Amino acid sequence: EDKVVQSPLSLVVHEGDTVTLNCSYEVTNFRSLLWYKQEKKAPTFLFMLTSSGIEKKSGRLSSILDKKELFSILNITATQTGDSAVYLCAVMNYNNAGNMLTFGGGTRLMVKP
Amino acid sequence: NAGVTQTPKFQVLKTGQSMTLQCAQDMNHEYMSWYRQDPGMGLRLIHYSVGAGITDQGEVPNGYNVSRSTTEDFPLRLLSAAPSQTSVYFCASSSFSGSYEQYFGPGTRLTVT
Numbered sequence: 001e002d003k004v005v006q007s008p009l010s011l012v013v014h015e016g017d018t019v020t021l022n023c024s025y026e027v028t029n030f031r032s033l034l035w036y037k038q039e040k041k042a043p044t045f046l047f048m049l050t051s052s053g054i055e056k057k058s059g060r061l062s063s064i065l066d067k068k069e070l071f072s073i074l075n076i077t078a079t080q081t082g083d084s085a086v087y088l089c090a091v092m093n094y095n096n097a098g099n100m101l102t103f104g105g106g107t108r109l110m111v112k113p
Numbered sequence: 114n115a116g117v118t119q120t121p122k123f124q125v126l127k128t129g130q131s132m133t134l135q136c137a138q139d140m141n142h143e144y145m146s147w148y149r150q151d152p153g154m155g156l157r158l159i160h161y162s163v164g165a166g167i168t169d170q171g172e173v174p175n176g177y178n179v180s181r182s183t184t185e186d187f188p189l190r191l192l193s194a195a196p197s198q199t200s201v202y203f204c205a206s207s208s209f210s211g212s213y214e215q216y217f218g219p220g221t222r223l224t225v226t
Contacts, residue, residue: 006155009153034214034215041219041220042203042217042218042219042220043156043203043215043217044217045214045215045216048214088155088156090156090215100158100161100171101146101158101215102158102172103148103155103156103157103158104155105153105154105155106153106155
């Protein structure tokens with residue numbers, strides 16, 4: 001059974017702190033790993049990672065994938081209150097019918113002023 | 114270009130009633146899917162489709178039916194609503210070429226009493 005596990009479940013930090021969110025997975029026929037940010041609405045796409053060791057970066061957010069150890073991390077530096085959200089990790093794999101996306105349970109981040 | 118649209122935004126049903134959640138996309142995406150999101154459980158895949166006329170079950174398909182008669186539309190039918198189906202439902206679409214980024218609709222909040 002395909003499985004995606006995120007940790008921690010929730011995190012409270014102060015503005016300016018750096019946070020690291022974790023995502024580990026066990027899936028067959030891995031294709032890619034995706035990170036999403038969800039505020040009080042639909043998830044919005046952050047990154048897609050396909051290759052090990054190549055960091056993707058967007059402003060204060062960065063992410064990297066380790067396909068040998070089957071995990072990814074999402075880093076947020078100099079956090080701001082606007083970073084407060086649930087961060088979802090999802091893994092895309094391939095089966096006979098095509099691509100499937102399995103989501104982790106999310107990490108709820110709260111950034112206090 | 115409206116992206117992914119879902120209707121209704123909110124719905125209250127009585128146990129045993131049936132209804133259809135509508136989802137449409139105007140991006141000519143091949144892949145469409147339905148997720149439900151329950152508190153603390155991330156997104157779980159209900160059904161998905163890799164093209165018109167092709168559908169398959171996801172992780173939690175029981176109690177739901179889908180069909181895909183056109184590329185644009187992917188309705189989700191609840192056959193006989195149960196309180197366990199109280200959830201937020203998201204429809205998503207993506208293209209098989211390019212980044213596999215999933216585009217999400219705004220969600221439907223369903224309450225079954």
